[in-house]
Amino acid sequence: MRHYDVIIVGGGPGGSSVARHLDLSRLSDGALMIERLEEDSFLRYNQMCGEGISGRGLAEMGLERAALQRNAVTKAVEHWPGGITLSSNIDGSIIDRSKLVSTLREPFTSAGGEVVTGTVTGARRTDGGYVVDTLEGELSCRYLVGADGARSIVRRRLFGTEPSVSMRVVQYVIESPMENKLHFTFDQRYMGKYRWEFPSGQYTKVGFPEGTDEAPRNAVDTHRRLIPIGGLDRIVDGNACLVGDAACQVNPITFGGIRNSLVAGRMAAEAINHDNMLNYQSEWERSPLSDVTFWDAFSRLRGKTNEELSMMVEPLRYGPNLSAIMGGLMNSDDFRTFYRGFVRKMENGW
Template sequence: MHDFVVVGAGPAGSRFARRAAASGYGVLVFEQGEVGTPLACSGHVSTDIWEFTPTGAREKLLQNEVFGARFHLGGTDSRAYEFYKNEPVSNVIDRVGLDRVLADSAREAGADLREHHTVVGVTEHRDHVSVDVRGTDGLETHRAKMVAGCDGPKSRVRRELNLPEPDELLHGVLGFDETPDDQDFVDVHLTVPRFFAWRIPRGDAGVEYGLGMAADSADVRERFDALVDEYGADVHRRCSGLIPIGPPRRVTGRRSFLIGDAAAQTKPFTGGGIRYGMTAADHAAREIDPDSPGTLGDYERAWRADLRIDIRLGKLVRAGYSAPVLLQRAGMAVFEGEIGVHMDRPTSLFSREQLRALLSR
């Protein structure tokens, strides 16, 4: 019997698998298709990403460095409010490559990672879990002491075990123009109901365009097409996916736990969850003992203590996206210019660095 079965080999799943395997646990990982595909997530990340990757990953994955953002309250010809640092605020990376690097790292640590294996059933028992998987050789059943659901916004593990759902699901659309662009700024448009749209330069890899809206919105693709047309972009490749917002009240069962998008461990103001998910994965690897189900509560307390305040403040930041335009303009004018904030941590709005940036104007 395995110590852990991990469902999903995205950043959160591979990070947990690597840490657990390195600690001597027996870890079996299932990925529905090929690691990294299909792409359904932006490659715009904080510079902290390299703390979670093996040596040499930055040189392999980095596409562009970003020093700031232009916020638009209208179209591309509207007044843009610029926020910037004199050092990189964020990085643009090969998103598919990130998944593969992290999966390889998990394998090197001793995890048994199997691609093209789809989990179709999960059952908790008194002393183990059973996981039914449809693999390359047909239907298989595997037993483990615990199961980690790292299988995204529509988590099969979450549904099978009747764990609570995220507060909200958004529909995200991405499109890519292959024209090289190494600008220092991303563009953010607060013109989309309840969320936003973006343009991200990816160096020689081209440009990423994206938009997120409520999952039940009927005009997501029409609004995305309008964004692309406004920039005059030549978008050949598109993809879409769900963005979970708002962690549920509980992400653990009797012998199960969720990490990453499955647990809605994401930033409410951008929908990004790579860093939050891998942070939670580290807490899970430190706190959970597969022989002691009571340690699942330790995981719940640890990740929430670490991320709770940033998630709550992130909800307030997002509320500003729907504020009256006059209020938005006033707020942008106050903070425009050099900043001292961290893109993943709304708590940094109250940091010494941000205060110094404000006082230096």
């Protein structure tokens, strides 16, 4: 059985970030990343995403925006029941995720890290580490990283946990460009989630929780995927860990998961570099990206009627009006939680 120091299951943004930040010079038995999808399917899988990330998210990973960007986005427009529209200046990008992933992996493969196509079907603990079953045979490792997305086999086999909430979303690709704004529509039928409209080069991507809205007539492609939210109590177990969607690290109110998986991937790699996997758990818990305010805000939003939703955002109807905001903060617990989430998501929500 072939043995590695590190096996990373899944080659999306999370797994590729782990690969980028591993110090391969410390590893005598090397590192392997296993990705189940071959080139064309992998390309398509990565397009099943709004591909939005903040400028801050790219900068903190040292990624060059111009090399990855399809569109710059400068405004977020939120449409709430009661005719309330909240418009905020933002600084972010719609990126090409496939380019992101190959950029992340480049230093790993150049330093001798291996990337193979293969499907992991199981994982188990042994005395000295882990055995990973693949359709192609067994492999063993000292450190195991599950970066295998929403339906993570590593999570199910080694951690025995499931996401608190898994949203099934559908996204349509429409062949017409749109201005460089992100549009979000909130309504009781989305149950704490929203409908989005994002630019994507010559296309527009429109998505919503499956079963809530009609499909647009002019869609040229349809994507269906799960978004797991709510975090997990444990993302480290011995020398195994979970990263990104496998760890349910998507922001619960923006549903942005690219930046979170990149940052978590870096933290996990650094913990492996220092031979102390538990550092990853504590670093992630301290991170503003995992702030519980986001989950609290989602929990408040999900059961609200349209009338309650509009009452909640009412203090923001006429823009950042200080006295209305102060009144809202003093008088309404819902507004306080919503407002904290609203402010924090600007910096740490995507």
